[in-house]
Amino acid sequence: MRFGQQIALVFEGVWVALRAMRSNKLRSALTILGVLIGVATVMTMASLIQGINNDITEQLEAAGPTTFYVVWWWNGGLQVGRPPAEIRQRPFIQKREADALERLPEIAYAAMYGITSQRVAYKGDQTRALNVYGGGRHGIEIDGGVMSAGRSFTSEEEHLGSPVVVLYEAVADRLFGAEIPLGKVVRIGSRGYRVIGVYRKPDNLFASDGQNETVVIPFDNLRRTFRFPEEQNSIVVKPKEDVPIYRAQDAVTRELRRLRGTKVGEPASFDLVTQAQVLDTWNKMTGVFFLVMLVLAGVSLMVGGLGVTAIMMVSVTERTREIGLRKALGARRVDILWQFLVEAATLTLLGGVAGLIIGGGAAMLVGRLTPIPAVVPLWSVVTAMGASVLVGVVFGILPANRAARLDPIEALRHE
Numbered sequence: 001m002r003f004g005q006q007i008a009l010v011f012e013g014v015w016v017a018l019r020a021m022r023s024n025k026l027r028s029a030l031t032i033l034g035v036l037i038g039v040a041t042v043m044t045m046a047s048l049i050q051g052i053n054n055d056i057t058e059q060l061e062a063a064g065p066t067t068f069y070v071v072w073w074w075n076g077g078l079q080v081g082r083p084p085a086e087i088r089q090r091p092f093i094q095k096r097e098a099d100a101l102e103r104l105p106e107i108a109y110a111a112m113y114g115i116t117s118q119r120v121a122y123k124g125d126q127t128r129a130l131n132v133y134g135g136g137r138h139g140i141e142i143d144g145g146v147m148s149a150g151r152s153f154t155s156e157e158e159h160l161g162s163p164v165v166v167l168y169e170a171v172a173d174r175l176f177g178a179e180i181p182l183g184k185v186v187r188i189g190s191r192g193y194r195v196i197g198v199y200r201k202p203d204n205l206f207a208s209d210g211q212n213e214t215v216v217i218p219f220d221n222l223r224r225t226f227r228f229p230e231e232q233n234s235i236v237v238k239p240k241e242d243v244p245i246y247r248a249q250d251a252v253t254r255e256l257r258r259l260r261g262t263k264v265g266e267p268a269s270f271d272l273v274t275q276a277q278v279l280d281t282w283n284k285m286t287g288v289f290f291l292v293m294l295v296l297a298g299v300s301l302m303v304g305g306l307g308v309t310a311i312m313m314v315s316v317t318e319r320t321r322e323i324g325l326r327k328a329l330g331a332r333r334v335d336i337l338w339q340f341l342v343e344a345a346t347l348t349l350l351g352g353v354a355g356l357i358i359g360g361g362a363a364m365l366v367g368r369l370t371p372i373p374a375v376v377p378l379w380s381v382v383t384a385m386g387a388s389v390l391v392g393v394v395f396g397i398l399p400a401n402r403a404a405r406l407d408p409i410e411a412l413r414h415e
Contacts, residue, residue, distance in 0.1 A: 031311045032351030034304025035391060038297040039352045039384045043359025045293040046380035048366065049286050051373030066245040067142065067275060070101075070110075070235040070252065074271035090269040092230040095219060097259055101235060106243045106251040111136030111236045112219045116228035120215055121187040122175040130171065131214040132188060134222025139166075142236050143201060150182045150197030153218055157196075161220030165193040168214045172198045191225055193217060245274065301387060304351060305395035308344050312399035316340070316406075323406050337404040344396025345389045352388025356381060 073087045082088075093112075101110035114134040120127045133139075137153040140146065148169060157164050165186065172181045172195075181195045199216070222228060239248035249272055256262075260269055316323070323336060360376050367374030 028311065028347065031307040032304060032347055032354070034300045034302070034307055035348045035351030035388055036304075036355040036358065038300030038304060039355025039388060040359035040362065041293055041297040041300065041355075042384055042387075043356055043376070043380055044362045044366075045290060047360060047363030047374045047376045049290055050377045050380075051363075051367065051375040053283070053286065054375055055373050066239050066243075066248070068237050068245065068249060069273040070097075070237060070256070071271050071273055072231050072233065074273045074277075086267075091260065093233040093235055093270065095223065097256060098235045100255055100259060101237060101252055104251050104255060106239055106248045108238045108240045109136070109138050110238075110252075111138045111142070112233065113236060114219055114222050114228050114230070114233045116222065116226045118189045118226065120171060120175065122184065125175060127171065127174060127213070132222065132226070133214060133216045134219035134228070135216050136219060136236075138236070138238070139216060140199065141238075145199055145201045148198050148200040149180075150195070152197055152199075158218045159220065161218045161224055163191060163193045163221060164196045164217070166197040166199050166216045167195055168216075169198055169200050170213050171215055174213070188215065188217070189226060249274075301391050304348065305391045308347055308392055308395045309398055311347070312340060312344050312396055313402070315343070316399050316403045319403075320406065323403050327406070333404040336406075337400045340400035340403050341393055341396050344400065345392035348388045348392030348395075349385070352385055355388075356384050359384075 070093060072090060072093055073083055075083075095112045098110045098112035101107055104110075112134070113136070116132050116134075117129045118132045119129055120132075137155060137158050140152055147166075149172075150166070152166060153162075153164065156162070165188065167175075167181060167186075175181070175186065176184070181198060184195050185192045186195060187193070237248065237252055239245060252272065253268065256270055257268060262269060326336065363374040363376065
């Protein structure tokens, strides 16, 4: 069969399929509904997951790809339940270790971080218990935010543990309203702290109100003033620009093992976490979630495919005389097979297009009405269309083959 004839048969099959759909609107709608639901599910989830992944990647890139963390315990980001016995024997991360790491020639800075929870008050107005971070002057660079007013800690304030505080914008607005907070003294717990800056955190999909309602004081002040869970202490390490991350990690590992007296052959009593590990953990989580969605979408496509088989079987029965007439006029078995496969693929492709529009529209609507971003990836469009056609071809083979094998004489006798 020449290429031109094949194209003509494709258009003929599409036209016949559209005509059959117009004649049997309800039956056709029910047939493609399964395909529509499956494709819409895949499109919606793919768009939301892609948008979330982009958001997570941007947040990690804000700290720089070479930034890594020293933590007491890293279990793939799922630190739930009681740690194993060998982990509980580890010493907590200490400020003196951060200071020692910052003196290494490979390291630009090493900032110690801890967290507690306290109420913040100003002129008799008091918040609920907020996150109080003990951190360093490099917090802005690490988080990728900006100072909307004032400044961060100086090196002297950081090392002396001065009673100064940087407020997140939400806290500043809550306590001061239109009043300028810089230079004012707020009470954290029972101590007074001078406000030196207001920090605007970058947009974060997963930031709750509790995370946005945060204040930051020098870590040494946190250590002297408050009780806090030391197992949550961490060190953020930034290598110098010309130092590869593996060299910086090697230097940090050697120094920490020396400081902790870890002997050769003994396991390290700390964990190093890179940005890539954080992203890999997130990708695994979304991968499992997306796999579940694919299974559900697959079930919908299967239902749609069975519907295609049923409607095409009915179509073959209704058009038996037509098939016999075409064969009597010289149509070959492959011509009949091709026509019915094209009809089946057209049905499912229409369902795929409808699912693509509905799924993409649903994702965009979620993106507009919620903080969840939505990005329609090109691969999901191609996959959805390909899957739709494939379902039509696979589930259309049986009725198409039945039509192709009809005896023309018997077919012409059919009433």
